[in-house]
Amino acid sequence: MPYGYEEWPKLSLESFKLGRELNLRSIKVGSINYDFEPSNIVITGMGGSGIVGDIVRDSLWGHNIIIHKDFNIPKWVDSRSLVVAVSYSGETLETICGALDALRRGVPVVGVTTGGRLASELEGRGAPVVKVPKAIAPRFGLPNLLYAVLGLLSHYLTIPEIDESISVQGDALRSELPGRLASFLKGYVPMIFAPIGLQAVAYRFKNDLNENSKTPAVVAIVPEADHNDIVAVMLKHPVKYIIIRGRTDDVHDYLMRAVEEVVKNYSSDVEVVELKGSSRLSQEVYGSMLLGLVSVKLAELYGIDPVRTDPINTLKEKIRGINCPSN
Amino acid sequence: MPYGYEEWPKLSLESFKLGRELNLRSIKVGSINYDFEPSNIVITGMGGSGIVGDIVRDSLWGHNIIIHKDFNIPKWVDSRSLVVAVSYSGETLETICGALDALRRGVPVVGVTTGGRLASELEGRGAPVVKVPKAIAPRFGLPNLLYAVLGLLSHYLTIPEIDESISVQGDALRSELPGRLASFLKGYVPMIFAPIGLQAVAYRFKNDLNENSKTPAVVAIVPEADHNDIVAVMLKHPVKYIIIRGRTDDVHDYLMRAVEEVVKNYSSDVEVVELKGSSRLSQEVYGSMLLGLVSVKLAELYGIDPVRTDPINTLKEKIRGINCPSN
Numbered sequence: 133m134p135y136g137y138e139e140w141p142k143l144s145l146e147s148f149k150l151g152r153e154l155n156l157r158s159i160k161v162g163s164i165n166y167d168f169e170p171s172n173i174v175i176t177g178m179g180g181s182g183i184v185g186d187i188v189r190d191s192l193w194g195h196n197i198i199i200h201k202d203f204n205i206p207k208w209v210d211s212r213s214l215v216v217a218v219s220y221s222g223e224t225l226e227t228i229c230g231a232l233d234a235l236r237r238g239v240p241v242v243g244v245t246t247g248g249r250l251a252s253e254l255e256g257r258g259a260p261v262v263k264v265p266k267a268i269a270p271r272f273g274l275p276n277l278l279y280a281v282l283g284l285l286s287h288y289l290t291i292p293e294i295d296e297s298i299s300v301q302g303d304a305l306r307s308e309l310p311g312r313l314a315s316f317l318k319g320y321v322p323m324i325f326a327p328i329g330l331q332a333v334a335y336r337f338k339n340d341l342n343e344n345s346k347t348p349a350v351v352a353i354v355p356e357a358d359h360n361d362i363v364a365v366m367l368k369h370p371v372k373y374i375i376i377r378g379r380t381d382d383v384h385d386y387l388m389r390a391v392e393e394v395v396k397n398y399s400s401d402v403e404v405v406e407l408k409g410s411s412r413l414s415q416e417v418y419g420s421m422l423l424g425l426v427s428v429k430l431a432e433l434y435g436i437d438p439v440r441t442d443p444i445n446t447l448k449e450k451i452r453g454i455n456c457p458s459n
Numbered sequence: 460m461p462y463g464y465e466e467w468p469k470l471s472l473e474s475f476k477l478g479r480e481l482n483l484r485s486i487k488v489g490s491i492n493y494d495f496e497p498s499n500i501v502i503t504g505m506g507g508s509g510i511v512g513d514i515v516r517d518s519l520w521g522h523n524i525i526i527h528k529d530f531n532i533p534k535w536v537d538s539r540s541l542v543v544a545v546s547y548s549g550e551t552l553e554t555i556c557g558a559l560d561a562l563r564r565g566v567p568v569v570g571v572t573t574g575g576r577l578a579s580e581l582e583g584r585g586a587p588v589v590k591v592p593k594a595i596a597p598r599f600g601l602p603n604l605l606y607a608v609l610g611l612l613s614h615y616l617t618i619p620e621i622d623e624s625i626s627v628q629g630d631a632l633r634s635e636l637p638g639r640l641a642s643f644l645k646g647y648v649p650m651i652f653a654p655i656g657l658q659a660v661a662y663r664f665k666n667d668l669n670e671n672s673k674t675p676a677v678v679a680i681v682p683e684a685d686h687n688d689i690v691a692v693m694l695k696h697p698v699k700y701i702i703i704r705g706r707t708d709d710v711h712d713y714l715m716r717a718v719e720e721v722v723k724n725y726s727s728d729v730e731v732v733e734l735k736g737s738s739r740l741s742q743e744v745y746g747s748m749l750l751g752l753v754s755v756k757l758a759e760l761y762g763i764d765p766v767r768t769d770p771i772n773t774l775k776e777k778i779r780g781i782n783c784p785s786n
Contacts, residue, residue, distance in 0.1 A: 446717075
């Protein structure tokens with residue numbers, strides 16, 4: 133299996149250490165003090181870097197963690213927040229604008245990146261940056277970014293057990309599901325149902341289907357999807373259904389089984405993906421890896437290169453020259 | 460045109476007044492005081508009621524407005540927040556759990572509903588409720604819920620001009636786009652691109668496609684979609700593209716034109732919907748009405764009843780007996 137998936141366990145451990153070993157609370161940037169109890173944590177980033185925020189929010193469920201996928205950061209964010217700016221390349225304009233905007237406004241910012249302009253701009257101002265190892269493309273460097281952020285956040289919050297989330301990666305690598313699921317999805321638009329507490333797995337799968345398999349996909353989050361998306365099963369469409377089944381709490385687990393029943397009542401084009409691991413973090417890492425492998429297999433079936441993402445390059449070229457929007 | 464769309468202008472004005480006329484700041488529920496400056500506003504609700512929160516957040520862009528589509532409310536919400544609980548029927552278990560959980564925790568809660576258990580539980584505790592007029596189904600009662608919430612929030616925030624958002628409704632009603640767009644979409648999965656500041660229009664359209672047309676749909680929000688969804692245009696799929704073009708700020712407007720160019724470079728199955736109105740509120744109300752009409756026309760083309768949503772009834776039946784999850 134190429135694309136570096138087999139390196140994930142090693143990279144996860146290494147990257148967690150990189151974040152953990154940064155002595156974050158001792159840092160001061162002018163009047164900005166990093167030794168505080170944040171009232172919320174804003175994780176900003178786009179695409180393969182931005183999904184890290186989604187996984188962290190689900191993994192640290194119950195904390196006030198805000199995902200921001202846009203330029204700048206919200207107007208109401210102030211010095212009681214901690215901003216974590218994640219950009220694999222360090223060249224993501226949206227994220228650079230956000231990080232610099234936040235620092236200017238007196239908000240503590242930490243960068244997580246392989247280098248680039250984000251690293252140099254933050255370091256030039258004395259702000260902390262964790263530099264993570266490189267991968268074939270941002271999305272294939274998920275453990276590098278994710279575990280570095282968890283390491284950083286361990287200075288402020290209790291992080292779930294890291295070991296199990298690494299050991300389940302081996303199970304995902306050895307699974308035979310990816311080949312079967314790829315054949316199942318070929319030629320169709322995947323419609324992915326997941327519970328709200330594990331929603332990052334569904335969005336990560338969608339993103340991997342988009343980028344690796346050049347395939348659009350619908351994400352339907354339960355319980356909200358029970359009030360709209362679920363109705364679409366009444367007609368036959370060129371879609372295939374994936375149900376992501378995990379363990380969150382009794383009510384949501386019950387609802388997901390009900391959704392599965394309803395979808396199966398209307399369609400036989402349904403596959404269930406059972407997540408492994410006891411914590412939300414483990415389940416999300418397992419699901420991200422397993423379903424990432426599905427997207428790579430699907431690309432193979434379509435005879436296309438998972439790594440090439442031409443339309444993104446075109447769009448990046450178009451925004452290179454523009455200025456950050458004013459707040 | 461049935462389904463009550465022609466009543467929207469009248470209902471909008473009436474419902475705004477209902478919210479405005481509630482003397483919210485004078486209310487006290489035990490030790491809970493409604494005369495304060497909320498540090499954030501949590502709008503909780505599901506489906507056709509929940510989308511109200513999305514529209515309000517976009518319309519009052521820059522304020523800390525949190526959309527919550529789940530049971531209970533987040534653990535970190537406290538008495539500095541205002542919770543607005545929106546349930547058309549008043550019987551939505553998720554929203555009832557959230558409203559009562561919030562009140563128990565000393566958070567000011569206002570209900571917006573046609574009645575039901577939400578109204579009686581809140582009123583029984585002395586908490587304020589705005590009772591809005593009924594419609595054929597929750598989604599067709601959008602102005603009733605939306606403008607009542609705006610009226611309520613006018614006690615705390617500056618609300619954009621209401622008049623224009625009502626006058627554009629006439630333009631949507633007279634448009635010939637709905638028939639053409641419905642024919643365009645028949646047999647395909649719609650993929651809807653919209654800028655982040657007008658994202659509620661895209662989600663509302665998706666929800667209406669789900670419920671009225673029994674059709675799944677993909678929502679792709681720019682700039683995030685520039686990093687993943689956009690790649691899917693590289694292969695031919697059973698999808699048709701809708702670009703929602705509006706006015707937010709220079710950077711996002713520029714990016715949306717770039718997205719439109721890229722999609723059109725790869726596919727000729729693209730339709731652009733230009734929103735009318737100068738404020739975000741006007742554009743969202745215009746878009747919600749125009750695209751709602753598309754979904755009703757598409758249902759006609761499929762020969763199905765827009766009002767029936769059998770799978771939702773099945774799911775509601777299944778959760779009727781369960782208890783709210785513990786926090």
